[in-house]
Amino acid sequence: MSVASSQFSRCVRVCQNRSCRKQGAKSVLDAFLQFPVSGVTVTGSSCLGQCGNGPMVLVLPDMVWYSGVHASEVPLLVEQHLVSNRKVAHILYKRFHSQNENN
Numbered sequence: 001m002s003v004a005s006s007q008f009s010r011c012v013r014v015c016q017n018r019s020c021r022k023q024g025a026k027s028v029l030d031a032f033l034q035f036p037v038s039g040v041t042v043t044g045s046s047c048l049g050q051c052g053n054g055p056m057v058l059v060l061p062d063m064v065w066y067s068g069v070h071a072s073e074v075p076l077l078v079e080q081h082l083v084s085n086r087k088v089a090h091i092l093y094k095r096f097h098s099q100n101e102n103n
Helices: 003-007 018-022 025-033 071-083
Strands: 010-015 040-045 057-060 064-066
Touching (some): 010 025, 018 025, 025 040
Parallel strands (some): 010 040
Antiparallel strands (some): 057 064
């Protein structure tokens, strides 16, 4: 477990602004709410400034960005990142993370 995740609770922000909503962000937010994790707060957010790459998901304080997230990928993201502390490589936002990054 990383220092950030062990000392502070996490927050998952799912962009709910116009562009992300058109790409299915509401269903992504709803999917996160169906898989609660202790110590993790899930919220809809205003624009995260990455329009056209959504739905965008930001995990704080980890500063891990996910792009193009589909509701069907949320269970994997919850299990792998929020529970097991491993990034989900295939949906990492390439602008901020390398493609083979997993920790």
